Amino acid sequence: MIQHLLSHGFKNYFRSPVWGKSLAVNIILGLLALYMLSMILLIGIFLLEVVEQIAPDSDPLFVVNGIVLYYFGAEFLLRFFLQNTPVLFIQPYLHLPLKKGRIIHFMLRKSFLSAFNLIAIFLFLPFTIRYLIPEVGATAAFGWMGTLFGLVVLNHYFGLYFKKKLNEVPNLIFILFGTMIGLWLLDYFQLVQFSLVSAWFMDQFINQPILALVPILIGLGFYRANYQFLRNNTYPEEISTKKASSKIRGDFGFLKKFGRVGELIAVELKLILRHKRPRNTLVLSGLLLGYGLIFYPNETYQEMSWIFVFVGVFITGLFFINHGQFLLSWQSGHFDFILTQKLNVKEYLESKYWMFVASCSVAFVISLAYAYFGWKIALINFCAFLFNIGINIPIVMRLSMFNPKKIDLNRGAAFNYEGVGAAQWLMIFPVLLAPYALYAPLLVLGYEIAGILAVGLVGLIGFVFHKRVLHLLTQNLINKRHKISAGFRAQ
């Protein structure tokens, strides 16, 4: 049975019509992943030398132990943002004479075969072999590495569990970030030095190798928790559609004034408010308006004020980055409708564009409160805002048309991280780096204000030519419409 399920998993992936068509990208991404992993392995092999370079006078083991907790904290965040939760369409298997438990176990075990789990091993195993075994003996080294492996297991299954819970209790994300920020502050103000905690913590396992079982057991505990959670949530009813909702939200009648584009925006706003996932991105975008508070009052950042451009782009543009990355995917369920209605592709894209411009404007107006920290911040935010509406929105719109994936909006709480593809991860680079292409050279030459204004000016020029840009985007979508709609239909 396992072979069958494995082969179904592969087939599901490789037979998706979108996959074959973007083979080149997949290969490039695969090579990139290989490159990253080999770099990590290289660092792992020379970890001893690296540590000796950085801290020549300290005990290398002490230094490495000191970073272990930070490493796993970072790994958790990396997993949180990048790792997909295992998805195997459970539904077609539920009525077959197969034990539910077996399918779930299979899913969970298969998920462990993930590149993320190799990182820690690549980083720390060579160090164990090269340094630890000769230094502290095989048993202690085994305990040490066993602990790290246990932490990998723990991180993996805790990460999965956390993501699943997050679908049920979206507010968990604030608890997570609150905790992270809290810990960071504790560390930053040296109330607690986590490097010492980490060193002490890891030392215990060298002294008592048998303790390595503890993190492994906790990790397996989370495996069990995942299992229970999935077990209790495998009813198709809970996976596919939720209870019929009696409350109908939102009318947006005022948007009718703006004609067809307004109507389309109203429909999209309904989409956002009536589905959990897009609603969450909206709420998150609102909350992250407070992002500036981390940077502006902080002394350290005053000297690296170049970072404020990035903050400005982020604050004023978060909604279109978050929502726009799935531009077409949100409507994958009724994309055929859009293509066949009395509706030009151009109007469709215009509605999206203006919705994003409106969201940026709202965010910018709110961000004016940051002028409290200086007029320069308001200026930067204004220029970043112009850059967003002139350049970044078209960039995001264009990139999101690259191989969009289906999103099932009605999918309930338990399994949902659809629509994320390569484009979604790569998108952030041009968006955040493009302003620096203008700003950085002028900053280096000492004309900071000119650099900021250049960012704004280019944005403004982009905005002035938005009709032309939308025309190009329209052409692009028209050329790709068959491929995109086939992709949405097939998955």
Add this chain to the structure above:
Amino acid sequence: MIQVNQLTKKYGGVEVVNIPDLSIVQGESFGLVGNNGAGKTTFFRMILDLIRPTSGNVISKEVAVNTSEDWKFYTGSFLDESFLIDYLTPDEYFDFLASLHGYSQGDLSDFLSQFEDLFNDEILGKKKYIRDLSKGNQKKVGVVAALMGNPEVLVLDEPFANLDPTTQIRLKNLLRELKEKKNLTMLISSHDLNHITEVCERIVILEKGLIQKDIQTSETTLKDLEEYFTVQ
């Protein structure tokens, strides 16, 4: 009205549709029958420019559908649920369509009042999203939506499936009426030989992507069709 030229669609070397020449004149009611996999839906999708043909094209009012968006403005269609915006209530959905068609609120309620019987008080004014409706009711919403804006061409894929018997009969009468009164060009596919022979004056049998028979409906058509499919 609609002219199909050398239209083929291949998936992985297998031809699923191959229609060298087919023309549907204005006001014709065109019925498409065929077993599963005959290529009916693929054909309809190519008419609606949802699938790129491997070769050939579909011309609607002298303009190829894949080169211009003009056809959208006089073609009503409903193939499947992806033609519905399922997170809207039926009222909101019709409202949105009305705005696309330039209907006023009055136009819209006039239009919808024609379908009161068909809706059977289960669609309008209910606080229910389209996704929460039954398959049959979803179909009613889709078919009525396709009729909005006085289309000149109507494309429906299996409009009778999932409907209750009363609605099937009502829909049949409605389609016949539309044809007579408005000279609507209709393209309908169905597995129900009874219904399709009653609604359509021309029936085409599609099998493995090829046109097997192209007949004008007469007294004996139903029998002929039954015979054809029995032999299969």
